[in-house]
Amino acid sequence: MLGKGDYDRMKEQTSSRLFLSRFRKKGNLKGVQQTNWIRFCGFLALVLLLPILVNESFYLTKATFAGIYSIIAIGLALLMGYAGQISLGQAAFYGVGSYATAILTTTYGWSPWLSLLISILLPALLAFIMGYTMSRLSGYYLAMATLAFGIIVHVLLLEWREVTKGASGFYGIPSMSLFGYTLSQGVSYYYFVWGIVSLVVMLSLNIVHSHVGRVLRSIHDSEIASSSVGVETGKYKMQIFILSAMLAGLAGWLFAHMSYSISPSSFSLDASIIFLTMVVLGGSGSIWGAVGGAIFITFISVVVHNLGEQFTFITSDFEQVIYGLILVCVIIFIPHGLSALLYRRSKGSY
Amino acid sequence: MENFLQFFVTGATIGSIYAIVALGFVTIYSVTKVINLAQGEFVMLGGMIMFTLVSRGLPYWVAFFFTIAIVMVIGWGMEVTILSKAKGADPLSLIILTIGISIFIRGMAGIIWGKNPVRIEPFTANESINVGGAAITPQSIWIIIIMLAVVLALYLLMNKTLVGKAFQACSVNPIAARLMGINPRKMSSFSFVLSAILGALAGLAVAPIMFPAYDMGIMLGIKGFSAIILGGLGSAPGAVLGGLVIGFLESFSSGYISSGLKDAIVFTCILVILLIRPSGILGEKSVGKGGL
Numbered sequence: 014m015l016g017k018g019d020y021d022r023m024k025e026q027t028s029s030r031l032f033l034s035r036f037r038k039k040g041n042l043k044g045v046q047q048t049n050w051i052r053f054c055g056f057l058a059l060v061l062l063l064p065i066l067v068n069e070s071f072y073l074t075k076a077t078f079a080g081i082y083s084i085i086a087i088g089l090a091l092l093m094g095y096a097g098q099i100s101l102g103q104a105a106f107y108g109v110g111s112y113a114t115a116i117l118t119t120t121y122g123w124s125p126w127l128s129l130l131i132s133i134l135l136p137a138l139l140a141f142i143m144g145y146t147m148s149r150l151s152g153y154y155l156a157m158a159t160l161a162f163g164i165i166v167h168v169l170l171l172e173w174r175e176v177t178k179g180a181s182g183f184y185g186i187p188s189m190s191l192f193g194y195t196l197s198q199g200v201s202y203y204y205f206v207w208g209i210v211s212l213v214v215m216l217s218l219n220i221v222h223s224h225v226g227r228v229l230r231s232i233h234d235s236e237i238a239s240s241s242v243g244v245e246t247g248k249y250k251m252q253i254f255i256l257s258a259m260l261a262g263l264a265g266w267l268f269a270h271m272s273y274s275i276s277p278s279s280f281s282l283d284a285s286i287i288f289l290t291m292v293v294l295g296g297s298g299s300i301w302g303a304v305g306g307a308i309f310i311t312f313i314s315v316v317v318h319n320l321g322e323q324f325t326f327i328t329s330d331f332e333q334v335i336y337g338l339i340l341v342c343v344i345i346f347i348p349h350g351l352s353a354l355l356y357r358r359s360k361g362s363y
Numbered sequence: 364m365e366n367f368l369q370f371f372v373t374g375a376t377i378g379s380i381y382a383i384v385a386l387g388f389v390t391i392y393s394v395t396k397v398i399n400l401a402q403g404e405f406v407m408l409g410g411m412i413m414f415t416l417v418s419r420g421l422p423y424w425v426a427f428f429f430t431i432a433i434v435m436v437i438g439w440g441m442e443v444t445i446l447s448k449a450k451g452a453d454p455l456s457l458i459i460l461t462i463g464i465s466i467f468i469r470g471m472a473g474i475i476w477g478k479n480p481v482r483i484e485p486f487t488a489n490e491s492i493n494v495g496g497a498a499i500t501p502q503s504i505w506i507i508i509i510m511l512a513v514v515l516a517l518y519l520l521m522n523k524t525l526v527g528k529a530f531q532a533c534s535v536n537p538i539a540a541r542l543m544g545i546n547p548r549k550m551s552s553f554s555f556v557l558s559a560i561l562g563a564l565a566g567l568a569v570a571p572i573m574f575p576a577y578d579m580g581i582m583l584g585i586k587g588f589s590a591i592i593l594g595g596l597g598s599a600p601g602a603v604l605g606g607l608v609i610g611f612l613e614s615f616s617s618g619y620i621s622s623g624l625k626d627a628i629v630f631t632c633i634l635v636i637l638l639i640r641p642s643g644i645l646g647e648k649s650v651g652k653g654g655l
Contacts, residue, residue: 333470340463
């Protein structure tokens with residue numbers, strides 16, 4: 014007797030073998046892709062080297078932030094590029110993850126490692142409820158629903174003062190320790206965050222290159238075609254939505270324990286839009302693109318900050334203007350993002 | 364009862380503003396199938412440019428029409444320089460594109476006008492009228508009148524003029540319209556101009572009661588977008604209905620429950636309504652799967 018799983022696996026293997034035999038020599042293979050380990054090792058080397066090259070604490074903090082944003086951007090890239098859904102409320106999951114751990118560790122004295130579980134599961138639960146109730150929505154209606162969700166969470170973080178302490182922010186969040194070694198802002202936290210980013214990248218690349226990734230790509234290309242060959246499109250879209258929420262929650266957990274205090278302004282609509290900018294810049298559907306986009310956007314904020322110290326007329330509004338210009342230029346000139354620009358040259362895999 | 368009446372008038376006033384903004388969304392959407400999330404920035408520009416012109420010493424009503432003309436040119440420029448270049452991009456990219464434009468305009472406004480809200484005189488004297496215990500400012504009556512006038516003017520324009528017919532033809536079937544000698548490119552520019560006018564009007568009307576600031580556009584844009592989604596994408600009556608519903612929800616929830624929580628309540632109601640009617644109250648008009 015063959016179980017359903019066995020059958021799926023067989024189907025998978027035959028189809029991949031067919032694909033491989035037919036297309037392997039042509040190089041530009043879209044169906045089956047493999048993780049490029051050389052690229053991954055190059056990435057690790059860069060991550061390891063950075064603190065040696067740069068040791069000012071401001072830059073290290075920014076680099077750590079880039080890592081936290083990368084995690085959210087990866088989730089959003091999976092959602093947009095593979096499930097073809099837009100989320101205008103990703104900052105809400107980030108905020109829920111962040112506040113969950115802040116409240117549990119500070120008010121109730123939990124260990125940060127225990128609250129990590131809640132920081133990931135609570136956004137997942139919210140995403141499940143959202144996905145379940147909103148499954149009939151699509152297109153702009155879905156964009157509206159995610160936008161509404163983001164605003165609701167932001168307002169609740171502001172107004173539920175007994176728990177979240179309101180607009181002034183929640184402070185006194187303990188830092189965490191790993192094997193008796195306290196992780197505080199600086200080199201140790203940088204390595205901790207980027208270590209997690211590496212794990213997330215590896216996990217996402219595996220998802221993208223697996224059976225699930227191919228199914229998701231087929232949904233993205235044509236939902237009708239994939240459902241007509243027996244793919245439960247709704248189930249896969251839901252899974253990827255939940256995954257993106259969990260990643261945002263994880264990023265929120267990292268953010269809360271890095272900073273001593275958090276406030277609702279970090280989780281507003283603007284934040285959601287900046288995450289969107291990172292993904293669009295990198296090219297939706299590309300894991301490396303998302304990481305690159307997050308790094309690039311953080312880099313811009315560093316540059317604007319440095320310029321602002323020298324020229325008084327450059328303020329944070331200037332940053333907004335640049336983000337706006339980037340979004341417009343990317344959509345017009347490189348609609349598939351930076352990663353597409355690079356891959357077209359090198360013809361590599363993801 | 365007095366409170367109820369007061370909240371009702373406030374709701375009708377804000378609702379009318381949202382309705383005008385939402386009509387701007389519909390105008391662009393019906394021809395170009397673009398949801399222009401920079402619509403709220405037209406409203407902001409309307410208020411801020413008016414302030415600049417009046418403070419430079421221009422007479423009120425001259426400044427009024429100059430403001431509309433300037434915002435109109437900005438809307439036209441936006442279509443010609445940016446959106447016409449992005450034809451053929453998928454709807455997700457177009458949403459992001461208009462978000463980009465909106466961030467850009469807001470940032471520029473922050474640089475030009477600074478962060479402080481400005482004050483603009485109302486259209487007529489500001490003595491509030493007492494009706495059944497509710498104080499009604501003349502400006503809110505003006506806002507409601509402007510909304511009704513906009514609805515009437517749009518109705519006449521769309522149904523009684525040749526331009527309107529061409530406009531409708533483009534929205535139903537651009538290729539067939541082209542075969543009939545209508546230039547869809549021109550109609551697309553026209554829709555942006557029209558929508559910029561609507562945005563500027565909303566901005567001018569609301570400025571005296573709202574104290575415009577560089578960032579007022581974002582929330583107005585979101586509410587306008589919510590209004591068209593709530594009413595049913597692509598339907599003008601739906602946009603007006605959606606705008607008024609959101610206005611009333613906002614006013615009653617801030618009056619009876621909490622003004623801090625009003626947005627949370629409004630958007631929760633929108634989610635619930637979408638849950639019951641996934642394509643808006645009046646249902647979408649020939650847009651297919653959620654407009655994508």
